[in-house]
Amino acid sequence: IFGRSGNQKKVFVPQQIVPVVNITYDSSPEDVKRWLESRGFNSETIMSLGVLTGAQLFSLNKSELRAVCKEGNRVYSQITVQKAALEDHSGSSELQEIMRSEEHT
Numbered sequence: 272i273f274g275r276s277g278n279q280k281k282v283f284v285p286q287q288i289v290p291v292v293n294i295t296y297d298s299s300p301e302d303v304k305r306w307l308e309s310r311g312f313n314s315e316t317i318m319s320l321g322v323l324t325g326a327q328l329f330s331l332n333k334s335e336l337r338a339v340c341k342e343g344n345r346v347y348s349q350i351t352v353q354k355a356a357l358e359d360h361s362g363s364s365e366l367q368e369i370m371r372s373e374e375h376t
Contacts (some may be wrong), residue, residue, distance in 0.1 A: 294353060298325030310349055314338040329354060 290308035294302055304321030319340045337343030
């Protein structure tokens with residue numbers, strides 16, 4: 272007969288609690304570095320891109336990211352997700368962010 276025996280125990284595996292780290296156009300290089308680390312990027316990627324502000328990182332396209340680091344495609348994908356989350360949350364678009372930043376210059 273197939274089925275569960277009464278001797279089987281459920282094994283509890285604690286999940287690692289990782290704080291949610293997000294970046295915005297106003298993020299500092301330190302924020303960007305923490306964001307890259309929280310996403311599990313390698314040290315080369317973190318060193319290459321962790322010196323940029325959020326606005327600088329968001330301005331890079333896929334080919335620019337690939338030229339800077341081997342994980343460029345994955346970084347681009349994560350940036351795209353992050354931008355979409357920002358737009359959903361704030362209701363603003365990249366164009367609105369750019370226009371807002373140009374008003375202050």
